[in-house]
Amino acid sequence: MTNFKDKANLIWEVADLLRGDYKQSDYGKVILPMTVLRRLDCVLTPNKQKVLDYLPKVEKFSDSAKDLTLNKIAGANFHNRSQFDFAKLVAAPNHIAANLRNHINGYSASAREIIEYFNFDDQIERMDDPKADILFQVVKKFAEIDLSDMDTMHMGYVFEDLIRRFAEQSNETAGEHFTPREVIKLMVNVLFNADNQALTQPGIVKTLYDPACGTGGMLSIGEQHLKDFNPNAKLEVFGQEINPESYAICKSDMLIKGQNPANIKFGNTFTIDGLRDEKFDYMLSNPPFGVDWKKAQKIITDEHANLGYAGRFGAGLPRINDGSLLFLQHMIAKMKPREDGGSRIGIVFNGSPLFTGQAGNGESNIRQWIIENDWLEAIIALPDQLFYNTGISTYIWILNNHKIPERKGKIQLINATGGKDEEQVKAGKRDNNRFWEKMPRSLGNKRKQIPENGDSKGIGFITKLYGDFTENEFVKILPNEFFGYWRVTVEQPEKDNNGNIIKGRDGKPKADSSLRDYENIPFLQKTRDGKLIPQSIKEYFEREVKPHLPEAWIDDSKTKTGYEINFTKYFYEFKPLRSLAEIKADILALEQSSLELEKQVLE
Template identity: 55%
Template sequence: MNQQTLSAFIWSVADLLRGDYKQSDYGKVILPFTVLRRLDCVLEPTKAAVLAELEAKIRMGINPEPFLRRMAGVNFFNQSPMDLKKLLGDPDYVALNLTTYLQGFSPEVRDIFERFEFQLQIERLAKAGLLYQVAEKFAQIDLHPEAVSNMQMGLVFEELIRKFAEISNETAGEHFTPREVIKLMVNLIFIEDDEVLSKPGVVRTIYDPTAGTGGMLSVAGEYLAEHNPQARLTVFGQELNPESYAICKADMLIKGQDVANIAFGNTLSDDGHAHKKFDYMLSNPPFGVEWKKVEKEVRKEHEQQGYNGRFGPGLPRVSDGSMLFLLHLIAKMRPAAEGGSRFGIVLNGSPLFTGGAGSGESEIRRYVLENDLLEAIVGLPNDMFYNTGIGTYVWVISNRKPATRNGLVQLIDASGLWQKMRKSLGSKRKELSDAHIDRITQLFGQFVQAEEDGKPISRIFRNQDFGYTTITVERPLRDEAGQPVLGVKGKQKGKPQPDSALRDSENVPLSEDVQAYFEREVLPHAPDAWIDHDKTRVGYEIPFNRHFYVFKPPRPLAEIDADLKRSTDRILDMIKGLSA
């Protein structure tokens, strides 16, 4: 059964719910039932053996749990004699039997259904007389991994969540990232490590602080399995949305990962992996979402722990918390002496340039660039995400840059590399093909300046090229006679007082001497001006689009005049024809 057919089949359950459930509540039934059927199918081949083992170990007075896990062949089990098909054999007691079946699962699975608040839905469906019909629907489909791969299953969950989010006017993009974007990010963070990753028995860790349904972690695992089946990627994550968390946890459980590594809660206020460091990281934090709810905890960590905490360099404005996730990931990097880390994070355009010198955003950029952590930024096409059409950028950060990249940053403009989707999904109208992903990966790997069709597509800069010094230029306050007003007290005694109405500021590139710039650019126009050095600030911004702008000269005036004359002549001829 292909993904579209499977999604359509599961979606048909909505027809049963219509009338008794609001459309926005369909997901509360369909998502947990889909997870339940998936787990049900995974355990089906070993069900009889597990029950026999349970009986034997109870007779021996031995704790059966570790033996049941081993017999099930996966890291979870169910010790109830029930399964989804069996409980349909007693229509009058479906609710009771389903509850008993759920209680028979091992603790990590019971937690999944508690996050879904599934028991409430069982009771609600039973009261509406729908429980048997819904359970029967799901019992008909085969969701065993041999019939539906883990990758297909992940896509099914993502499509269902997107549909439910659209119906209830929620933000679908908060839950997941398009798979081709994840594939690109995975390529970029693993690209220079193929040799290391291909060694037999290698173990690496990967972490996503905004894990959603686990798509990024899954694609990373698939990449490594493809390149080195002997390598092991241990995944870690944290997710705030209960339903997405439950799906992520179920997916990792089936793949044999330790689900204790998937934490629940808000990463910014309650780090579920405090003091842990990782080899690789991926994240697509929400764009432009304020962090007011966690402001107290974040500010406390910033002020009390400084650089010993996660937010030492600075705090962005409360209206957009995406740069807090950037700092969080930097804090999670394994020290360079222990092998270092590399991560990819998707951000919108705002973190590139928002905030002047001395602002929280500028200070964060300053920390990243002055510590030589930024390898590259890839500008993606617009209309790539399900919930927004705005431009997005993948930042690649590393504390183990190859020698050739030291002190340098690569900007790649991939905004022209896309193909139109056959059918739009929300705001997503464009997608990256495999060829586009390969081209971007190649540009990153080659680390060279490049052009396509006469336009720059890859450019390389020094870190300091993005820095500037903001100087405050003062001019004297003058009295009615035009004479400078002098200070009469303290340090200002005898000195010209500044006129706030004439105050100005200048941004001086870091590569230039401030005094030389001032003498060249300011004094010829304002000989009485001076610099207030107490207000001097260093700032950083990355004007990405400016570096790829190609000036197109306007057409010659003669050509424009000729076009206008042709148009006016045509209009005059039409008027003549009407009056004839």
Template identity: 50%
Template sequence: MNQQALSTFIWSVADLLRGDYKQADYGKVILPFTVLRRIDCVLEPTKDAVLAEFEAKTAAGVNPVPFLLRKAGQTFYNTSKLDMRLLIGDQDNIAANLYAYIQGFSEDVRDIFERFEFAAQIDRLAKAKLLYQITEKFARVDLHPDKVTNMQMGQIFEELIRRFSELSNETAGEHFTPREVIKLMVNLLFVEDDDILSKPGVVRTIYDPTAGTGGMLSIADEYIVEHNDKARLVMNGQELNPESYAICKADMLIKGQDVSNITFGNTLSEDGHAGAKFDYMLSNPPFGVEWKKVEKDVRTEHEQKGFNGRFGPGLPRVSDGSLLFLMHLISKMRPAVDGGSRFAIVLNGSPLFTGGAGSGESEIRRYVLENDLLEAIIALPADMFYNTGIATYVWVLSNRKPTHRKGKTQLIDGSSFWKKMRRSLGSKRKEICEEDIAIITRLFGNFSEAHIAMLLDPNGNEVGRKVVSQGEAPPDAPNGGKVKLAPLARIFSNEAFGYRAITVERPLRDEQGNVVVGTRGKTKGDLQADNSLRDTENVPLSVSVEEYFVQEVLPHAKDAWIDHEKTKMGYEIPFNMHFHVFEPPRTLQEIDSELKQVTGRILEMIAELSA
């Protein structure tokens, strides 16, 4: 089924629903019926053999499940004598027969339709006297695997999801990550592993703890098949939203994946893959969403299991659970001795710097950097997602860094790589094109520093740009114009993001200005600190605390001292600071010249009005 045929068919069904259903609810009917028809077509060739096997094994008192799976040649089966062709042969009993047909499926398939709340839609369609017409339309669509491959079916399903997401923009971002963002993440995930992934028969696992409708898993699979059709990617995921879970599970089923690898529930409180480790992982967790509902479970695991659990390094503030998903993914990394793992996760700006030294956020960053897990952070353009316009970043982590990356982290500013969309979708107004994805992937893969050269005409308008890698000469300036260079990719030692937060004390003085000294206990004879004069200083790890104190503090406060017992280690990644380009203000002569020109124009206008 090509895209044109798909569009024609979808809207022919939508025409039947119009009036009885809101546009935003069309997907509640079309999505489950599409899944049902595909499964019906897949099972058709083995239908008779499965029914015969079911009858024989049931009569013999043997558990028929493994035999039925073998006969079906799939990870699912149906024991009902009905199929969609037979369903439309009995118009008067269509609802009862459709219920019976659904109940004949194996447990995983029934679960999909339960999450879709398909029974409620059958009732609603029956009451509207639309059930037979809708069933008949789908029964006549040919979705047999010899006509539509698993890959094509997955793309058709994705197109359906996209269309229905667009019809309800207010909820699109909850279960739909832009395809070009996923493509970039997938490229970053696999770019250094082409040699491994090109081997015939290679099998790798991938996991998404916030799977949504399965878009990230599907695009990762497309990448592998495109580069090596003899490779196999085993997909795993977990999703909290029932409808998104049903869509994801159905998509995996359509593509021939083992749907038992897709679990339902809250990943933070109910790990559906406890103890499992994966080769690759992807995630786009919700931005800035509080985790109060699962706080008890998360804190219990943190306090009782420590580093033997998922949240050993620390806990972020309850208002944002993004870093909990980061730690969850770290816990799923395969040990380096067994080949290690790499994962990419989308986060907002908060995890880069929120929380001072000793806070949960800082301790999580400390764990990541001191264990040399962070490979790169890539800034994305704003207005990239359907439900938010805030700045977002892709973090890439690995416990199998190649030698040239060890002890270092790469920052890439991809915020200027975008083009405006012809039509906004919710908050999404920008998209990244294939060429820009390739540039960012290449910068990451080459692990090099680079600048972006902007070519400006005499009026200061940008007329072109070029990526200038380390060691390359910048392009020539246009006639009368200039070249403006801005950092694009930078490499830092992990230590560069660390600091010591020192507490600087000043002596307490009495009314006469005399220094107060302790008179009893442990503080006897010691200078007493004036709490109102207490200050803190962040000293980079690369700088000696004592030297910093002598050079930066004592010249301004000769009576100050450091309370070393209060010193804390902290980590933050001030991303934007590292890409800020200082532009000196214009000279007074330039400003004066411009003012004279403006004044001259105003005087001319006044003269014209007076004439």
């Protein structure tokens, strides 16, 4: 078996032909669809003539019957009925554009659709233009690369390697359709961690879904992980993608690996659910951060209003400029019932879904629904500068509607951001590299990576923290109620010029709106010995408010329930202020250094 890296290098070298006529960031528009075409051509070569010979016999068949019959003869879930293969294309250099189009049009519907979403016809025209005149050279170079000796999985590796390279070449757009592989591997590890024993069963079949699948990285790595763990297991993958090129790449990858490309749907997940009636064992996603859902607003708000919890968005609607929690609600709607084994979800968010939205508002209501149903299992805070198109901090949410007993009613928080106190790091008191390491060179905003080797750091260490489910300096395990609070309205009486309280007709004090205030009262309070115990609104009010505002009262009709996850606050470490003596010593040392420098200049 030829090493897949060698094959990827051979294909990568074809990009040299594009230099000068294409920007580096556009190389993938040619190389990726050409790789697909060459791979399909190699797979079909053994039975290509049989398909051509059988064509007259299916002439009167319907299109679908034709495809099914010829696919069977081709020995694959696709076929090509064109007279041209790569060998014949190269044999006729003067008609390369017309013949290549004929070759593409000869594919069965599922394969042809993929090439159409690449908009590859535009590239054929561009390369065939006399100014470039490189189309024949590119086809000839690909014809010299034999991809018939690769099994489907290794060919998938080749394709993924090319996707990664082109994404890194195009730093400014990589984040739109490419999640760093180490982040996906971490998510897959954690998602499958609790089910390791069940996944060892021979012949087991599971399903994995990504509603914003991009180029299919999460689906591919999920499949690879399960195969490595249990070669006899099967993971059927499903996804939906709104970007045409990313959709084409993902569907190509599925076709090349022998997955069913019909499981990958095109379109906006919010407006057209391409897998409406499906439920899945596992779900993974990295939806766009802060995505605006204004274009889909009517359909989403109508579903929310008309279907409620029978639809996907019953719990609430977030702000119009951030649809992150819409993706999560959509995924929750596709969880299998608990009695059927339940489902597990892993999704990447920025910090906004943790705390945005006051009590009674969309985001808070969604968090309340998730936490009170005991679906939120863990949140992992990742290092910043990990993604290609943003340097912000990110978080992996893990949801499970079938928690094991020890996790019920609890949420695990894992702080995998690394050491915060640089002085402690330098002193050797804290290891800043348990979670990440600096990259040799930056790729856009990506300056850090999570190491993949061993259990003492990186992916292995974070996965172990999750699996151990034990509190330590990186892990906190808190009851669901810890994240809930009441938002109460505190009123004070209106007074006349003499300081007397003004009362209404009911004899009760009238509220002075200018003195109105609000308090967030946690469901739980911490005792002196660090225990968390329930508290009531009345207890808190008597203890914290009344001593300072003895005439105040709470308007119970305005009390709302809210939930938020203030992740950074829970891991905050108090750092004592430096003493005046230390500060003075530093100032004197700086002054002395300045005097010596001035003396050297004057001399």
